[in-house]
Amino acid sequence: MSSPDRRRLGLSLLASEITVLFRRKRTWAMLIALAAVPVLVGVAIRIASGPDSGRGPSFLSQIAGNGLFVGVASLVLAIPLFLPLTIGVVAGDTIAGEASQGTLRYLLVAPAGRPRLLVVKFLGAAVFCFAAPLAVVVAGTLTGLALFPVGPVTLLSGDQVPVGEGLLRLLAMAAYVGVAMLGLTAVGLFVSTLTDVPVGAMAATVVLAVTSQVLDQLPQLEALHPFLLSDSWLGLVDLLRDPPLWSTFGTNALLQLGYVVVFGALAYGRFTTRDVLA
Amino acid sequence: MSTGLAIETDGLSKRFRGHDAVADVALAVPDGSVFGFLGPNGSGKTTTIRMLLGLVSPTAGTAAVLGSPMPDGAAGVLPRVGALVEGPGFAGYLSGAANLARLDSADPLADPRTRRRRIGEALDRVGLGAAAGKRVKAYSLGMKQRLGIANALLRPRDLLVLDEPTNGLDPQGTREVRTLVRGLAEGGTTVFVSSHLLSEIEQMCTHAAVMRTGRLVAQGTLDELRGAAGDDRLHLRTPDAEQALAALTGAGLTPSLSGQEVVAPLQGRPVEDLVAALVAAGVRVRGVRLAEASLEDRFVALTGEGFDVES
Numbered sequence A: 001m002s003s004p005d006r007r008r009l010g011l012s013l014l015a016s017e018i019t020v021l022f023r024r025k026r027t028w029a030m031l032i033a034l035a036a037v038p039v040l041v042g043v044a045i046r047i048a049s050g051p052d053s054g055r056g057p058s059f060l061s062q063i064a065g066n067g068l069f070v071g072v073a074s075l076v077l078a079i080p081l082f083l084p085l086t087i088g089v090v091a092g093d094t095i096a097g098e099a100s101q102g103t104l105r106y107l108l109v110a111p112a113g114r115p116r117l118l119v120v121k122f123l124g125a126a127v128f129c130f131a132a133p134l135a136v137v138v139a140g141t142l143t144g145l146a147l148f149p150v151g152p153v154t155l156l157s158g159d160q161v162p163v164g165e166g167l168l169r170l171l172a173m174a175a176y177v178g179v180a181m182l183g184l185t186a187v188g189l190f191v192s193t194l195t196d197v198p199v200g201a202m203a204a205t206v207v208l209a210v211t212s213q214v215l216d217q218l219p220q221l222e223a224l225h226p227f228l229l230s231d232s233w234l235g236l237v238d239l240l241r242d243p244p245l246w247s248t249f250g251t252n253a254l255l256q257l258g259y260v261v262v263f264g265a266l267a268y269g270r271f272t273t274r275d276v277l278a
Numbered sequence B: 001m002s003t004g005l006a007i008e009t010d011g012l013s014k015r016f017r018g019h020d021a022v023a024d025v026a027l028a029v030p031d032g033s034v035f036g037f038l039g040p041n042g043s044g045k046t047t048t049i050r051m052l053l054g055l056v057s058p059t060a061g062t063a064a065v066l067g068s069p070m071p072d073g074a075a076g077v078l079p080r081v082g083a084l085v086e087g088p089g090f091a092g093y094l095s096g097a098a099n100l101a102r103l104d105s106a107d108p109l110a111d112p113r114t115r116r117r118r119i120g121e122a123l124d125r126v127g128l129g130a131a132a133g134k135r136v137k138a139y140s141l142g143m144k145q146r147l148g149i150a151n152a153l154l155r156p157r158d159l160l161v162l163d164e165p166t167n168g169l170d171p172q173g174t175r176e177v178r179t180l181v182r183g184l185a186e187g188g189t190t191v192f193v194s195s196h197l198l199s200e201i202e203q204m205c206t207h208a209a210v211m212r213t214g215r216l217v218a219q220g221t222l223d224e225l226r227g228a229a230g231d232d233r234l235h236l237r238t239p240d241a242e243q244a245l246a247a248l249t250g251a252g253l254t255p256s257l258s259g260q261e262v263v264a265p266l267q268g269r270p271v272e273d274l275v276a277a278l279v280a281a282g283v284r285v286r287g288v289r290l291a292e293a294s295l296e297d298r299f300v301a302l303t304g305e306g307f308d309v310e311s
C-alpha cells in the first residue's frame, strides 16, 4: 500500500492535493456557479418557450424538444468565458497561492521536490478541468429531465440515436472539454510560477484565454489559428455527428498536449531555478 | 559527517539587485550543539537559513547540511531536517492537523500509516492538542507559531533549523520552547536557532554566531564569545572620584566615570591590589563590585548601539 516507491512518486502528495482542492469552499462555489448555467438556461427557456429562432449550432433551440440538449447548450455557452475563468482561478493559484500563503517554503522543505510539486499541482488542476464540464453536464441533464421531454437525440446529420447513447455522447463532450482546458491549465501553471500574487496569475491566465479567442476570430491570422490555445475549444460539436468525428478529439488532444509540453517545460525551467523568497 | 559539523558554509553570499544580503559567511555548526544565530533586523539571518534549506541559491560560496551540499542534496537531507522559516505558513481554511497532514504527505520518507499518531504527538508537544481540529484561520499568532514548530517535529530529526521560534509566543510558550529545544538537544538533535534576543540565546545555546549587515562578525562557544568581550570590570563607589581616576590611571588602567561610579576594565589585574593602591592614594572606598563581561556588551560592540536598520 505505502511502499517507499509509491511514496517517492508523490501519490500521497497528489491524494492530499486533490483532497484539499475539494475541501475548499472556493472550488465548490465555482462548481456550483458552473452548474447554475444549465439551470438558468433551462428555466429561461421553459418560461419563455416560444417558437424556435432556429439559428446557429448553439443548440438552445433544441432544448424545448429534448432536455438532453440543456447540457450541450450550456457547455457551449460556458466555454468562451465561464470555464476559462474557473480554470484560470485554479491554475493561476497553483504555485502563487502557496507562495502567498507561506506554505510553498514548507512544502519544499518537507521536501516535496520542485519537479514533483509542479507535476502534482498540474494534475490537481487537471482534475478540476474535468470536474468543471462534468458539473455542467450533470446539472444540465438533471435540469433537462426535470423541465423538458427527453427522447432520442437528433444528431447534426438529422439521424437519431437512443437516449443511452445520447448520454454517453454528452459524457464524451465533457471529456472533450476537460482535455481542451489542459493547455490553459499548463499556461496558468507557468504564469503561477512567475509571481507570488495569485490574483495576478489568475487574471493573466484568463486574459490569455480571452486573447486567444479574439485572435482566433481575426481572419488575417488564419495561418496562426490551428496553433491557438482555444482553437479546438468548440470542436466538441463534432461528437454529435454520425459517426462521431473522433479525429477532432485527436486534434484537440494533440494541440493541448503541445501546450502542456511547452508551458510545462517553461514552468519547470522557471520553478526549479527560482529563489523562493515568499 | 566526518567533519563533525551539522552545518558548514564557506564564502556563502547572496546578492539581491546589487545589495549584499549575505556576504562571505563561513558558519561551522558542530554536531549536537544548540547554535544561536544572532543579529539585528535585516542582518541576513533568514536569507542564510533559506540558503541552508535550498530555498534560495547562493550567489557565491557553498553550504553543506548534515554532510551534503545544498541545494543539490536537498532531497536526501531535508527529510532529516525540521524547519521553521520566517514565521509559520499555513492554509487558513484547513485545520491545524490537516495542515500538518498535508506537509507530511509531501515528505517522501514519511510513513502514511503512522501519520495520524505522529501529528497528534507533535501537536501535543507544542500544547495544541485541543486546537488540532480548529481552522488555522481562527488561530492566534502564537498558536500558528506553535503549529510551525509542531511541523518541524513531525518526525525525529537530526537537525532543527528554527528561525525566531519564540516570535509571538507568550512567556509560557517561550519557556516551553526553551525546554523543548534543550530536550531535543539532549536526544542528540542539533538545533540551529536564530534570534535577535540575546537573553534567549544565552539561556538555551551552547554556541552562537553573530551577524551584522550580512557578514558574520563572531562565532564560537558562548564562553569564547564572552571571553572575547574583553575584561571583567571594576566598579568603584567613592566620594573621591577625581583621586580614584588618577590612582587607577597611575596603576596602568583606563578608568572612566559612569554615573556615580568609577569603572575600569581589569586587564587581568587582581582586584585586591587595585583596592590597596586606591586606599594608599587616599581614596575613600565605599564599595567595590566586579562586573563580569557580558554577552550583551559583546553583542552591542559587534552590532552597534543604533536602533536604525543598517543595510
Ligand SMILES: Nc1ncnc2c1ncn2[C@@H]1O[C@H](COP(=O)(O)OP(=O)(O)OP(=O)(O)O)[C@@H](O)[C@H]1O
Residues within 6 Å of the ligand: A277, B016, B020, B021, B022, B039, B040, B041, B042, B043, B044, B045, B046, B047, B048, B196, B311
Ligand atoms: N526578497 C528580497 N528582495 C530583496 N532584498 C531582500 C529580500 N529578502 C531580504 N532582502 C534583504 O536582505 C537583507 C537580509 O534580510 P533577512 O530577511 O535575511 O534579515 P533577517 O536577519 O532575517 O532580519 P529579521 O531579524 O528582521 O528577520 C535585508 O537587507 C533585506 O532587505
Ligand SMILES: [Mg+2]
Residues within 6 Å of the ligand: B045, B046, B047, B086, B163
Ligand atoms: Mg528573519
